[in-house]
Amino acid sequence: MSVFPLVAAAILYLAATLYLSLYLRNLSLRCLRFGRFFLLAGFIFHILCVVFYFFEAGHFIPTTPSEGHLYFTLLLSIGCLALNFRRSLFFVVIVILPLISLALFLFHTGEPAAVSEVVSLPTPSPWLRTHILLTIVGEAFFVLGAAISVVYLIAERQLKRREFSGLIARIPSLPSFDRFLSEILSAGFVLLTLGLVFGIIFAKSHWRVDWLKDPKVIFCVLIWVLYAGILSLRKFSPFYRGHRTAVIAVVGFFSVLFLSWGMDYFVSSSHPRLMIIEQNNTQKSPP
Amino acid sequence: MKVWALGLDFRSAPLELRAKAASSDPLKLVPHSSELIFVSTCNRVEIYAVSEVDAILVKKAWASDCGFNAKLENPIQVFEEADMVQHLFRVTASMDSMVVGETQITSQIKRAYEDAVSSNHVGPIFHRCFQRAFQVAKKVRQRTEVGRLAVSIPSIGVKLAEKVLGSLQTKSVGILGLGEIGRVAAEHFASIRPKKIFLFNRTRSVADEMAHHFDIETQVCDRAEEVLHQSDVIVSAADAVLVKKEDLRELDQRGNPVFVLDLSVPRSVEVLSDLERTFTFGIDDLQKIAEENQSLRSQELYKAEQIIEEEVKSCWIELSPASISQTFGRLTSKMEKMTMEELSTLRARLGSVSEKDWAQIEKMAYRLTSKVLQDPMKELRLQVERNAESESLLQFFRNIFKI
Numbered sequence: 149m150s151v152f153p154l155v156a157a158a159i160l161y162l163a164a165t166l167y168l169s170l171y172l173r174n175l176s177l178r179c180l181r182f183g184r185f186f187l188l189a190g191f192i193f194h195i196l197c198v199v200f201y202f203f204e205a206g207h208f209i210p211t212t213p214s215e216g217h218l219y220f221t222l223l224l225s226i227g228c229l230a231l232n233f234r235r236s237l238f239f240v241v242i243v244i245l246p247l248i249s250l251a252l253f254l255f256h257t258g259e260p261a262a263v264s265e266v267v268s269l270p271t272p273s274p275w276l277r278t279h280i281l282l283t284i285v286g287e288a289f290f291v292l293g294a295a296i297s298v299v300y301l302i303a304e305r306q307l308k309r310r311e312f313s314g315l316i317a318r319i320p321s322l323p324s325f326d327r328f329l330s331e332i333l334s335a336g337f338v339l340l341t342l343g344l345v346f347g348i349i350f351a352k353s354h355w356r357v358d359w360l361k362d363p364k365v366i367f368c369v370l371i372w373v374l375y376a377g378i379l380s381l382r383k384f385s386p387f388y389r390g391h392r393t394a395v396i397a398v399v400g401f402f403s404v405l406f407l408s409w410g411m412d413y414f415v416s417s418s419h420p421r422l423m424i425i426e427q428n429n430t431q432k433s434p435p
Numbered sequence: 436m437k438v439w440a441l442g443l444d445f446r447s448a449p450l451e452l453r454a455k456a457a458s459s460d461p462l463k464l465v466p467h468s469s470e471l472i473f474v475s476t477c478n479r480v481e482i483y484a485v486s487e488v489d490a491i492l493v494k495k496a497w498a499s500d501c502g503f504n505a506k507l508e509n510p511i512q513v514f515e516e517a518d519m520v521q522h523l524f525r526v527t528a529s530m531d532s533m534v535v536g537e538t539q540i541t542s543q544i545k546r547a548y549e550d551a552v553s554s555n556h557v558g559p560i561f562h563r564c565f566q567r568a569f570q571v572a573k574k575v576r577q578r579t580e581v582g583r584l585a586v587s588i589p590s591i592g593v594k595l596a597e598k599v600l601g602s603l604q605t606k607s608v609g610i611l612g613l614g615e616i617g618r619v620a621a622e623h624f625a626s627i628r629p630k631k632i633f634l635f636n637r638t639r640s641v642a643d644e645m646a647h648h649f650d651i652e653t654q655v656c657d658r659a660e661e662v663l664h665q666s667d668v669i670v671s672a673a674d675a676v677l678v679k680k681e682d683l684r685e686l687d688q689r690g691n692p693v694f695v696l697d698l699s700v701p702r703s704v705e706v707l708s709d710l711e712r713t714f715t716f717g718i719d720d721l722q723k724i725a726e727e728n729q730s731l732r733s734q735e736l737y738k739a740e741q742i743i744e745e746e747v748k749s750c751w752i753e754l755s756p757a758s759i760s761q762t763f764g765r766l767t768s769k770m771e772k773m774t775m776e777e778l779s780t781l782r783a784r785l786g787s788v789s790e791k792d793w794a795q796i797e798k799m800a801y802r803l804t805s806k807v808l809q810d811p812m813k814e815l816r817l818q819v820e821r822n823a824e825s826e827s828l829l830q831f832f833r834n835i836f837k838i
Contacts, residue, residue, distance in 0.1 A: 386690035
């Protein structure tokens with residue numbers, strides 16, 4: 149697939165960021181219209197790329213980390229489109245859009261190491277497909293949560309330091325931001341949990357190596373524990389709401405980032421190099 | 436029929452007078468009104484009516500019903516015709532509120548309107564007028580930033596507290612010291628209708644008197660500590676240090692965030708920087724925001740007033756007795772009457788015509804009338820919308836058709 153449409157989408161997202169920032173600065177409806185137009189145009193380019201890419205590849209479930217990232221960025225832009233209807237959440241959109249652009253610019257930078265194990269499946273596995281999709285959607289929610297947390301932490305810091313910027317005036321109250329963050333993290337957590345369950349069911353029957361000791365699996369479980377911990381603690385004690393949840397969401401984001409992109413390059417895990425040959429000859433690998 | 440509004444607000448009358456005015460029965464004051472809406476909030480009491488009765492007469496009756504001193508100036512304000520529409524739009528858009536831009540007034544007006552609808556006191560004029568007012572309020576909220584640019588110190592305090600704690604309607608507010616500043620702050624916070632207000636003053640009778648005027652749950656405390664232990668928002672306007680460092684540490688350990696506002700000079704809240712869940716602000720911080728907002732606000736207020744003015748104009752064109760819709764109504768009914776007369780003459784002349792044929796003739800006559808009127812009416816509407824002197828255009832049109 150040509151790199152051009154993805155780069156075009158990335159540039160359009162950056163233009164949307166610029167115009168939405170200008171809108172927040174001067175409340176010009178023209179800037180808002182331009183911002184929304186560029187966001188929608190970027191999204192159309194983006195979704196066309198994804199459809200075209202997977203149509204060319206002959207499968208619609210991501211099989212490589214890069215393909216996973218393509219889906220992942222698309223989900224984030226869907227999130228931005230949804231948030232763009234609330235003016236008070238524009239700051240979150242402004243945090244996410246450059247991240248999507250960066251991910252799209254880096255799309256063709258390469259794949260991780262070679263295949264270490266081949267698993268042949270008699271029929272396409274619904275467990276594996278669901279595992280891949282659920283974990284990608286769950287991770288997208290965590291990134292969204294981290295973006296909300298960044299805005300929350302900046303606003304809280306400014307309030308404590310008594311710096312009254314446009315951000316303070318334009319975002320919703322801190323508790324409503326915190327509630328929204330909790331909802332996003334809970335959704336991500338449920339999806340990650342289901343994704344892990346489906347992954348375990350698949351691994352038990354098809355992954356021959358001792359998958360429980362695989363570093364990527366262990367790290368993923370640690371991330372699950374991190375989110376489970378903060379979501380349960382905040383239910384029982386108000387001390388863990390607000391600031392602490394936001395900090396954990398940001399830590400979680402970096403962990404998810406490392407799990408998705410960094411780990412494949414630094415740690416020897418057989419998870420991304422597990423090649424699964426299904427009956428219809430499509431190749432699948434957990435993200 | 437006359438369209439008018441009468442009312443008292445926090446600027447024209449103190450709390451006691453407003454409370455008296457709120458206890459009056461609007462149906463007794465305006466007995467033969469075709470439309471009537473009574474709005475009563477803690478900051479304003481208003482009657483909106485479409486009635487044959489003159490507003491000035493009702494104003495006098497209301498003043499005597501409330502027992503206002505006849506020698507003093509009557510605090511009831513009168514808004515008639517287009518001024519009534521403008522006043523309603525400004526009030527609903529929260530341009531006339533104590534905390535400008537607060538959204539509660541819109542829902543209070545909505546509630547008053549719904550109550551009046553359920554008791555069949557709303558007709559076509561107020562339906563159109565109030566629905567339009569809600570649209571205007573939304574427009575002002577979406578297109579301007581009037582709401583966030585408070586300039587009075589207590590209003591900024593309320594807005595900051597909402598930013599830190601969310602909706603104050605589920606929070607308790609504690610006021611320490613009920614001097615002039617403390618009283619104003621208490622009134623501002625009470626206008627947001629918090630869950631409960633705790634009052635503390637060195638002279639208890641002052642706090643008792645103030646508590647008596649609030650229509651929300653209020654408790655007078657004997658010790659400042661009682662206020663500190665039970666409030667989520669603490670406003671201190673005392674002339675001595677009432678909130679010490681150890682109190683702040685204790686508040687910080689409570690779990691839920693606490694908002695502390697020190698409005699006194701010199702400070703009555705000690706300064707502590709390493710707090711996690713307690714947000715403290717002083718009068719200097721609020722002053723800083725007020726200065727920043729002052730310059731931006733005039734621009735935003737201008738924008739909001741422009742929106743309201745445009746909407747009032749277009750709404751009044753439709754509402755006024757000599758409005759375009761009424762002109763069209765009169766013209767249509769005149770033409771219908773003429774058509775009916777001509778048809779009955781024709782029927783007498785024709786003698787025997789089958790019912791089927793007569794129905795066709797009738798249909799043709801009405802169709803012809805409506806087609807003839809269509810273009811002039813369309814053109815008139817266009818010209819009225821474009822032209823500043825719409826009144827003279829309408830008059831000209833009415834003269835042509837003798838309506």
